Amino acid sequence: MPRILSAILLLLLGACAMPTLRETDRAEITGRTWVVTGASSGIGRGVAERAGAMGANIVLAARRAEALEDVARVIRASGGEALIVPTDVSRSEAIDDLARAAERRFGRVDVWFNNAGVAAIGRFEEIPVADHARTVDVNLKGVIYGSHVALRRFRAQGHGTLVNMASVEGRVPLAYHASYAATKHAIIGLDGALRQEVRLAGLDHVRIVTILPWAVDTPFWANAATYAGRQPRGPWMDGAREVADAIVWAIVHAPAGEFLVGPKAAAAVLGSRLAPALTTRIAGDVIHSVQMENAPPALDTTGNLYAPSPAPPVVEGSSRERWR
Secondary structure, eight states, rough: HHHHHHHHHHHHHHSSSSOOOOGGGGGGTTOEEEEEEEETTTHHHHHHHHHHHOOEEEEEESSSSSHHHHHHHHHTTTOOOEEEEEOOTOOHHHHHHHHHHHHHHHOOOOOEOOOOOOEEEGGGGOOHHHHHHHHIIIIIIIIHHHHHHHHHHHHHTTOOOEEEEEGGGTTOOOOOHHHHHHHHHHHHHHHHHHHHHHHTTTTEEEEEEEEEOOOSTHHHHHHHOSSSOOOOOSSEEEHHHHHHHHHHHHHOOSSSSEEEEEEHHHHHHHHHHHHHHHHHHHHHHHHHIIIIIIIOOOOOOOSSSSSOOOOOOOOOOOOEEEEE
């Protein structure tokens, strides 16, 4: 029996391999307007550049205007169109302005990707409560504000794709990531409720996709607030470009629902359903070893919670290479 279960697990994980974009996907992307928050670096920048290279009109939102200019140059050089809208997603009026700017320039919004996110890492009670609140403001309130303006427009025009960035941590929470895990759990709940509202309203051409990646090697780790006395670290990271391409594929192809990015994400979520207590215990032991025992020492910092990071606005982080 254990061999049979192992074979089934391997088949399931093989089915969850990172999907690959094809040239034929260009027809579903060219000329569509995508709004991407958190577009200055990491996954957001990777998605924006990939979709732009396939002919999408990209509306770039993040706090750093100069970083967005760099992304826009890449997109325009690859043949796409880009509009820069400096935006703090924790402010509802800024999200309203972002939506209006997209409509003024391109006439409509076809895809809205709520991707911006921050984190404060350390023991829950040692992190200032203001930092927990700021994490909620960006990660959860920002998604609520973006979902609200997007769905109002999608309902009016009869179509659209809302994509919200959750995480495997929404299903398997990690120690020392308490408020971050809470926001990702909340996004999964939010999207589940919204999908029911869309279904009950008969909006057959409005789709809500919730993205659940594993840990990804982006500048997120260098930018996170930390009160752990050690540099933020994550286990067995996936590459940012690979994950960004999988998300673009999901925006084009995935049905409404949760999209697990890659086999590690699929294994973690499957474990949480088959053996939740054991999976959570293993996850806690792993993150304690990675974060609290083996990460290099570091001073406490608020990271990019309250102001943009001066770090280079790149897609891939350097964590995997540095930690090796």
